[in-house]
Amino acid sequence: MGFVDYEQEGYVGIITINRPKALNALNSEVLKDLEAVIDAVDLDATRALILTGAGEKSFVAGADIGEMSTLTKAEGEAFGKIGNDVFRKIETLPIPVIAAVNGFALGGGCEISMSCDIRICSDNAVFGQPEVGLGITPGFGGTQRLARIVGVGKAKEMIYTAFNIKADEAYRIGLVNAVYTQEELMPKAKKLAARIAQNAPIAVRNCKKAINDGLDVSMDEAIVIEEKLFGDCFETEDQRAGMGNFLEKDKSKKLKVVPFQNK
């Protein structure tokens, strides 16, 4: 559809932002297409998503500066809301999302990668929050998510200076989990997604929810969230099959997780 492609490979869905002439910059049309593609994902048949950008140069080079340059305050707020809604949708999707960052991830590009659960990148990737150089603040969650991922000091340094960092530095500060060559990036992303998809889907979903929801509250409240989601796994076919396989002591037998079932 439009500026965003979707492919399904088994239990894994691959979303590609496809506007390479503008280095996959996010204008309102791209954001609307992205939202529609995410809304259309069959969550009963998909256990992990990969988000990437078309072409060899850029993941997402930020929000569309041309479109933003003429916005009024009210339009800027409306544009920010479309972006924030989509990013939050990615962050709170029940299934894990892997950002396969294949080049520039600047401004809104860095921010969208941070709304994903896991980031891996190619060795030509460049991350940064250049907004203060454009007279704005990172407005798609950058001031919030970067500090949570890399720590307050490093986030403030990156945001205040607007310096970009390369893949090796992104790895060093924990912004990405791994760096691969460009050729290796998608196969590695698919392998990681397939590994996640092999596991019990209800348990994986509950882990995502426990981690995300727990980070927003005190440890006492977080432990209660964890307890509920732990208990929720019991009596599922996944739990019975997973534990049953272990107890049968039959190592030749693979874990037979059942397809996700809406309870």
Ligand code: DAK
């Ligand atoms: N927007 C629009 N077009 C872009 C773009 C962008 N962010 N980035 C690149 N392009 C376009 C270029 O204009 C160029 O188009 P043509 O001239 O060919 O028509 C084409 O992509 C190729 O780019 P370059 O010719 O510049 O390619 P180079 O290899 O020389 O440079 C670059 C690549 C990534 C270093 C450079 O393009 C660049 O600096 N791009 C801008 C990066 C940037 O500053 N990104 C942050 C944007 S600010 C908000 C919420 C969020 C945000 C804003 C508001 N609210 C809550 C309201 C987010 C803001 C941002 O993301």
